[in-house]
Amino acid sequence: MPLPKSLHILRDRPFRLLWTARSISAMGNALMPVTVVFAILRSGGSALDVGTVLTCQAVGQVVMLPVGGVWADRLSRKLVLMATDAVQAVCYGLLAVLVFLNHAAVWQFGVAYTVAGMAFAFFTPASRAVVPELVDAGNLQPANALLGLTDSTTKVVGPALAALLLAVSSPGTAILVDSVSFLVSFVLVSRMHLSRPVERPEKHHFFAELRDGWVVVARRRWYLANLLAWGIWNFAIAFFFVLGPVVMQHGHGGATAWSIILITGAVGSIVGGLAALRYRPRRPLVVANATAVFGIGPLALLAPPAPVFVIAIGVAVAFLMTALVNEVLATVQQQLFPKEMLARVSSLDWMISFIAMPAGYAAAGPVAEFLGTRTTLLAAAAVIGTPCVLLNLLPGVRSVRLLPDGTIGITGERGTAASLPGDTSAPVPTVSTETAGSPGR
Structure with missing residues (x-):
């Protein structure tokens, strides 16, 4: 077959x-x-x-x-x-x-x-x-x-x-x-x-190579802004995982309800992964950032709280979109940066995520104690999507497109490959140790 x-x-x-x-x-x-x-x-x-x-x-x-x-x-x-x-x-x-x-x-x-x-x-x-x-x-x-x-x-x-x-x-x-x-x-x-x-390329001092990799990201200020915005997204979604069980425990189904919500979220992630096998957005970063809005659902639905099945549907949709976007973002990263620097670029991406989510876990409880659970959830919902939506106003973000040959690149307004002002992505040269001190920020 x-x-x-x-x-x-x-x-x-x-x-x-x-x-x-x-x-x-x-x-x-x-x-x-x-x-x-x-x-x-x-x-x-x-x-x-x-x-x-x-x-x-x-x-x-x-x-x-x-x-x-x-x-x-x-x-x-x-x-x-x-x-x-x-x-x-x-x-x-x-x-x-x-x-x-x-x-x-x-x-x-x-x-x-x-x-x-x-x-x-x-x-x-x-x-x-x-x-x-x-x-x-x-x-x-x-x-x-x-x-x-x-x-x-x-x-x-x-x-x-x-x-x-x-x-x-x-x-x-x-x-x-x-x-x-x-x-x-x-x-x-x-x-x-x-x-x-x-x-x-020829090896240099460890810290010089580390700086070279991060400077390549910093020179693309719009891409660095994208990483930071998704870091904020990870920070805010952590409030859902900390405060969700608390809300469910207070007369809204307890552990059983929370398990149902997490299971539907996991199913949504699997469906999103299946969708990513076929769906290739024409403007990957625009779609990814717009999709971040769906992250509002799990937080906002917990605030009233809505019925368990409604929360579960909201979580399933949000996690479906997140799984889809994760693969799109990984592909963008792999195609916009030089292969010889890709691991350093990826390590910065992962480090932001690994720091942001635990920070959200740590902050959720104290903030909820100060503001109240409902206000905290609504505030996190507001925070989660706003930066990513604003990112779509940046020309660099809008200019990342799916090209006719199926690859991803930077295009000008007329659809031709172009380098953006303040950008180094068409293509990105390896940053030497002599020029790494001027990231162009």
């Missing part, structure tokens, strides 16, 4: 190996959010200990993301992915052994999660930057959509599988499965051939 046209990319063996490796390791990782909580609690830890361990992972990711971006541009991204798989396999394998032997202490969870988080900080930019080395520009969005669809699906299936494993066995079993998933991923990635390898 022939594959649908949108899945033809799976015929390409190098990408198929990457997708399979990512699918297996993502499924293993999806077991951990549920498993680690019960593993710590069964080892004598407390809720504070759970929070500390998760914080260790987040700090490891944020601190090492800039480093991971530089090294993923310096080295073969295939080798970086293999190294991160190996490190995480060892971390979770050792942790599984400790859990099986009943010798796991909270500090050991913290160390394992910190090291795994640091490895993930190398994996994240390398994983996005390696895709253009495997597929041609016209197939980037379907490739990104398949990878994103896998992540969304595993986040739905993973917790259920983790609950099943916890019911019939020790938490160590699920942790060991995660470790094995990274070993399998390591083997698959090792067999992956980079059909479009990047020619890397």
Whole structure:
């Protein structure tokens, strides 16, 4: 039976190996959010200990993301992915052994999660930057959509599988499965051939290369504004996840209602990933920023609050649009920036997100205590879409378009490729260490 046209990319063996490796390791990782909580609690830890361990992972990711971006541009991204798989396999394998032997202490969870988080900080930019080395520009969005669809699906299936494993066995079993998933991923990635390898320029000082990557983004002031606006979006949507359970708990269905809402959101994410396989907007950034408005729904519907089924529909639509937009934005990034600097650009993108959402988690409670839950939700709803809508007034954002050959580029008013004032994107040259000090902001 022939594959649908949108899945033809799976015929390409190098990408198929990457997708399979990512699918297996993502499924293993999806077991951990549920498993680690019960593993710590069964080892004598407390809720504070759970929070500390998760914080260790987040700090490891944020601190090492800039480093991971530089090294993923310096080295073969295939080798970086293999190294991160190996490190995480060892971390979770050792942790599984400790859990099986009943010798796991909270500090050991913290160390394992910190090291795994640091490895993930190398994996994240390398994983996005390696895709253009495997597929041609016209197939980037379907490739990104398949990878994103896998992540969304595993986040739905993973917790259920983790609950099943916890019911019939020790938490160590699920942790060991995660470790094995990274070993399998390591083997698959090792067999992956980079059909479009990047020619890397001469290496300079680490901080000079880090600056070069970030300056390329800063020179595109409209693109940097886009990253910051989506950072604000992530900050505001965090209020939904913190305050939603509080609203549901006060006479609106409790944990059952909240579970229904999250499940519909997950289903929406999967549908959005499927849509991204085919839908390619003519003006990607304009559509992405306009779509941010749908993020208002989950927050605004919680404020009255609306009936549970109405909130669930609003969440499903918002998450559907977000999943679609994520793959569009990834494709724009991969095509507007030089391949040899893509990991550094991606690391800045991820770092903004990784900082913004935890900051929103931390701020939601205190702000709600001061303003009240309803006012806080409405304020977050107002914040979430406004910056992205305003971004569409910028000429640079409007000039990013889908070209006739299926690629994405910068066009002038008459549809010809053009460089915008204050922009370096047609094409973006590698920034030398001598010119990196003048970002043009």
